[in-house]
Amino acid sequence: MFQFQQNTLCVVSSWLYEDAKLFSEGYYHKLVQRNQIKRLATGGNGRKALVAFDSIPDRFKKAIIEKVGDPYATAKKIIFADYMTWDHEAESFFKSYLLDNGAHLPEEKQQEYTHQAIMFNTVKHIATNVVVQKRFGGKREMWDRMLTAIQNLPATWLHTRYKNVISFKRAFKKYEDDGYGAIVSGKWLNTNSSKIVDDVADWILAQYCLPIKYTISEVASLYNSIREAKGWKTLTERGIGEWLDKTEQKRIWMLARDGKDEYMKTFGHTVTRNRSQWFPNAWWAIDGTKLDLVHFANNKQKMAAELKINVVFDVHSERIIGWDIAYSENHASHFRAIKRAVNESGCRPFLFTYDKQSGHTSARMQDLYDRLPAKGGAHYSHKVGRKSSPAEQIFNRLQQQVISKMWFSDKQGIKVRTATNKPNTDFIVEYKEALPTVDEFNKIFQALVNKWNAGKQEDWAISRNERYAESTEHFQPIDMMDQLSLFWIDETKPKKYYAHGLPLTVDGKDYLYEVYDASGRIDVDFRRKWVNEKLIVRYDPEYLDDYVALYELTPSGEKRFVTYAQKKRAHESIPVLMVENSKALLLEDIAIRDAELKRDQEAYERLIDRTGINRESLIEEQELMIKFQGHLPKEQQMEADRLSLNSKY
Numbered sequence: 001m002f003q004f005q006q007n008t009l010c011v012v013s014s015w016l017y018e019d020a021k022l023f024s025e026g027y028y029h030k031l032v033q034r035n036q037i038k039r040l041a042t043g044g045n046g047r048k049a050l051v052a053f054d055s056i057p058d059r060f061k062k063a064i065i066e067k068v069g070d071p072y073a074t075a076k077k078i079i080f081a082d083y084m085t086w087d088h089e090a091e092s093f094f095k096s097y098l099l100d101n102g103a104h105l106p107e108e109k110q111q112e113y114t115h116q117a118i119m120f121n122t123v124k125h126i127a128t129n130v131v132v133q134k135r136f137g138g139k140r141e142m143w144d145r146m147l148t149a150i151q152n153l154p155a156t157w158l159h160t161r162y163k164n165v166i167s168f169k170r171a172f173k174k175y176e177d178d179g180y181g182a183i184v185s186g187k188w189l190n191t192n193s194s195k196i197v198d199d200v201a202d203w204i205l206a207q208y209c210l211p212i213k214y215t216i217s218e219v220a221s222l223y224n225s226i227r228e229a230k231g232w233k234t235l236t237e238r239g240i241g242e243w244l245d246k247t248e249q250k251r252i253w254m255l256a257r258d259g260k261d262e263y264m265k266t267f268g269h270t271v272t273r274n275r276s277q278w279f280p281n282a283w284w285a286i287d288g289t290k291l292d293l294v295h296f297a298n299n300k301q302k303m304a305a306e307l308k309i310n311v312v313f314d315v316h317s318e319r320i321i322g323w324d325i326a327y328s329e330n331h332a333s334h335f336r337a338i339k340r341a342v343n344e345s346g347c348r349p350f351l352f353t354y355d356k357q358s359g360h361t362s363a364r365m366q367d368l369y370d371r372l373p374a375k376g377g378a379h380y381s382h383k384v385g386r387k388s389s390p391a392e393q394i395f396n397r398l399q400q401q402v403i404s405k406m407w408f409s410d411k412q413g414i415k416v417r418t419a420t421n422k423p424n425t426d427f428i429v430e431y432k433e434a435l436p437t438v439d440e441f442n443k444i445f446q447a448l449v450n451k452w453n454a455g456k457q458e459d460w461a462i463s464r465n466e467r468y469a470e471s472t473e474h475f476q477p478i479d480m481m482d483q484l485s486l487f488w489i490d491e492t493k494p495k496k497y498y499a500h501g502l503p504l505t506v507d508g509k510d511y512l513y514e515v516y517d518a519s520g521r522i523d524v525d526f527r528r529k530w531v532n533e534k535l536i537v538r539y540d541p542e543y544l545d546d547y548v549a550l551y552e553l554t555p556s557g558e559k560r561f562v563t564y565a566q567k568k569r570a571h572e573s574i575p576v577l578m579v580e581n582s583k584a585l586l587l588e589d590i591a592i593r594d595a596e597l598k599r600d601q602e603a604y605e606r607l608i609d610r611t612g613i614n615r616e617s618l619i620e621e622q623e624l625m626i627k628f629q630g631h632l633p634k635e636q637q638m639e640a641d642r643l644s645l646n647s648k649y
Contacts, residue, residue, distance in 0.1 A: 013050065037056055080150065353391070512567070
């Protein structure tokens, strides 16, 4: 049925239409005429016609394999065995091999390793003999076909059954490089690790700890370069590697080589939290990081990934209840995300946690966090490097499971850098004109939030939305008045109210405020008292374009409300661009300068009338003092004082 012809696996053509009945004889001849089947030998005079198996159309090839199995496996089982010869040298090597304790390898292992050596010898013969190599499909096919043949050897052959071509080729390459010793399992291999003690141990470990990250081969090479001078014993590279891989050593070098984060992932002790009694809104956690989505940008590349995302999670359900997108992760973005969470939940959390990012630890946000938790609740920041932040762990899965699935994801989150998290940059660049704009990202992220909230963990029976909706007796609602008082932020330092108004910078954006009276005019009474004085500014980040509140800081430290300031109006100077009444309002604001000057001038004149102290009296007094060289007679001094006193009234 199957045989090799011209180093090519062939099928007897008559078997295809007589025995297998894949098609009729007439159809077979049509396939040959159309060159859809390659005939390598014609029939007649006792010969049978042969066709190349690989030339048969796939639909018929599949049917053949279903009927009789893989023909290559059947053919190669015999062919591979034909090239296998006993290796007496390998047999002798494994019989005489001594372990560290002086014992020999178990007999079964001696036989297994000898069979493995024979199998590798055969692989080497096939891979280097061009004629034989062709019988296994040439360089392109031979490794797959040899692996199949080896896997189908009789069970009496005690060699390793490799799972794939990669591991098979890797093992063969090691055998080529290291010889018979490469076959011995690490369980039995002489490593000389028992010799690594005292000064030798300290030297090897110290070298491997260096931040330049020597490989084990390099450490072994360095060791051999000084070994004789120090009188140290011979060590194998494998022995050094296995000694370094033991936990006692690995704890030290991983901390030194890879840093605290990697050390904590492997060796950091963690506590187990009792989650059985948790409930919705028991614990909120916020985390912020780079948003792994590319947007259209007005730059040379026409694209960028500049946005940051702050997300508030309900830890019990993992549901996203608040979020904010911004160009920087600062207190204003944290504030907006938390405000959204409060509006969504309608309640206060019993625990609120965050990281040590400066926006969270600032005085203005700490004041908010002091007022946010429910009665009896608390807030705190997670320690750097600990695995205690649930928001960070949830966020990693959000990035991988939802955000990174968008076609315009750059998959470059700070803490999500696995081998699979690599963007198809060519694809994104090709379609960069279709990238969403920054203005569209709120709508996009809302869709991603909905998708995440509707999903669930693999071992959950219900979704995050359903888990969040579970009833609980622990619920502290927050009404509208509470929200209004909660979501105002105080600037940490008083701000000066200048003659031109009160400047304020929030989230990298500059604002200028002016105090107006009830009729919308500049409040001159406020300006008379507070220009160049310092006031505490209290604001809601969502209403910075509208107004802020100003407070006086009393000597006792109390904040006393003064007034509200509105965003200072800007005037148009070009007549054609002016709207109705704008010129009158401009002139009215300009007139404030002169009006204030006139008011204060009149106040000064009234002061002169009340006191009699003016420029003229000052000149007269100083002229008199000069005349008498600073020594006015007592009588005249008394008279001058009397006249001065009378002039006051």
